[in-house]
Amino acid sequence: MQPVLRQLPAGALLFHRNAPAYGIFRLVTGRVRLERVTPDGTTVPVHTVRPGELFAEASLFSSCYHCDARVVHDAELHFYPRTALVARFRGDPNALFDFAAGLARRVQGLRTRLEVRQVRAAAERLLLFLRLQVDAGRFYRPEGTWKDVAEEIGLTHEALYRALAKLEATGRIERLRGAVRVLRTRPG
Amino acid sequence: MQPVLRQLPAGALLFHRNAPAYGIFRLVTGRVRLERVTPDGTTVPVHTVRPGELFAEASLFSSCYHCDARVVHDAELHFYPRTALVARFRGDPNALFDFAAGLARRVQGLRTRLEVRQVRAAAERLLLFLRLQVDAGRFYRPEGTWKDVAEEIGLTHEALYRALAKLEATGRIERLRGAVRVLRTRPG
Numbered sequence: 253m254q255p256v257l258r259q260l261p262a263g264a265l266l267f268h269r270n271a272p273a274y275g276i277f278r279l280v281t282g283r284v285r286l287e288r289v290t291p292d293g294t295t296v297p298v299h300t301v302r303p304g305e306l307f308a309e310a311s312l313f314s315s316c317y318h319c320d321a322r323v324v325h326d327a328e329l330h331f332y333p334r335t336a337l338v339a340r341f342r343g344d345p346n347a348l349f350d351f352a353a354g355l356a357r358r359v360q361g362l363r364t365r366l367e368v369r370q371v372r373a374a375a376e377r378l379l380l381f382l383r384l385q386v387d388a389g390r391f392y393r394p395e396g397t398w399k400d401v402a403e404e405i406g407l408t409h410e411a412l413y414r415a416l417a418k419l420e421a422t423g424r425i426e427r428l429r430g431a432v433r434v435l436r437t438r439p440g
Numbered sequence: 441m442q443p444v445l446r447q448l449p450a451g452a453l454l455f456h457r458n459a460p461a462y463g464i465f466r467l468v469t470g471r472v473r474l475e476r477v478t479p480d481g482t483t484v485p486v487h488t489v490r491p492g493e494l495f496a497e498a499s500l501f502s503s504c505y506h507c508d509a510r511v512v513h514d515a516e517l518h519f520y521p522r523t524a525l526v527a528r529f530r531g532d533p534n535a536l537f538d539f540a541a542g543l544a545r546r547v548q549g550l551r552t553r554l555e556v557r558q559v560r561a562a563a564e565r566l567l568l569f570l571r572l573q574v575d576a577g578r579f580y581r582p583e584g585t586w587k588d589v590a591e592e593i594g595l596t597h598e599a600l601y602r603a604l605a606k607l608e609a610t611g612r613i614e615r616l617r618g619a620v621r622v623l624r625t626r627p628g
Contacts, residue, residue: 288572290576296571297558298552298555299551299552310544313540313545341533342533348536349529352539353501355546356498356543358543358547359546359547363550365554380484383476384476388478388482
């Protein structure tokens with residue numbers, strides 16, 4: 253299904269809570285924040301959407317949005333109109349099956365992220381993240397920057413670099429030109 | 441669809457990585473841990489399953505499991521055989537639609553949990569969690585215990601109680617017989 257490309261400047265409200273759900277989006281560039289504004293005017297963050305991410309999927313299955321979506325940095329978005337998408341899913345079970353498969357993978361990925369965040373010590377958290385990316389003995393090279401990795405695992409940029417240095421100093425990783433190799437540990 | 445009830449003792453392996461996926465599960469009682477064992481024998485935690493939770497859904501859409509599932513505390517599980525479930529979804533698009541809707545809600549819920557974990561200060565993290573549960577002025581009463589809430593938001597039991605005390609002392613919540621009311625803040 254061909255999405256519609258939309259461009260929105262920073263500050264724009266893409267949709268708001270309880271408004272009729274008219275479609276779902278994939279962020280192409282920029283940044284969008286999902287938030288809820290409580291009756292007393294407090295803004296409560298729900299999620300920060302990053303490029304490549306599909307969002308508002310739950311609104312496909314409900315008549316209205318459950319939060320506000322505000323553009324934080326000028327954004328380009330792919331828009332998938334709800335009626336067209338639902339009609340397609342109703343008419344083509346394979347497309348719906350693929351969509352559900354994508355959602356199941358997202359659930360899996362988010363759970364793993366939560367598990368990584370569970371680890372308090374920065375170096376151990378980073379090591380768990382690396383182990384989930386690659387088997388021991390293999391190299392991991394971030395898709396984006398190490399700063400993105402820091403954000404992904406909930407560390408500051410500085411804490412991530414300290415964690416990398418610590419893992420290297422204690423012989424658990426090896427660094428080579430921007431990549432990192434998880435070293436085998438001796439069982440027992 | 442009628443699930444099959446299965447009982448497994450602590451220590452049992454429910455399925456292992458790369459084994460053919462034979463179905464998905466809902467944990468009824470007990471605890472199950474999803475984990476990955478790396479080639480050098482290190483166990484890497486992927487997710488801890490709590491009662492009520494559906495898991496291994498991604499295996500519906502792939503031919504094998506992507507991790508191990510080990511019973512941590514004696515468990516009762518509802519088992520949904522993969523072939524029967526896939527056949528049902530292929531034959532009944534409404535059932536698949538409902539299943540996808542459930543997955544979309546899970547994605548939403550997991551994202552919110554990650555956002556809550558993002559907040560470093562315990563009291564602020566708890567306040568964000570409470571604000572996401574109830575609007576200001578309303579009471580929140582945990583479904584389980586406050587200990588479950590602590591686990592849910594990644595705090596120790598003690599840190600949670602200190603956070604509750606701090607929020608009360610600073611006039612942001614009111615406590616009444618196990619429930620908590622988020623007080624309205626004055627805008628500006």
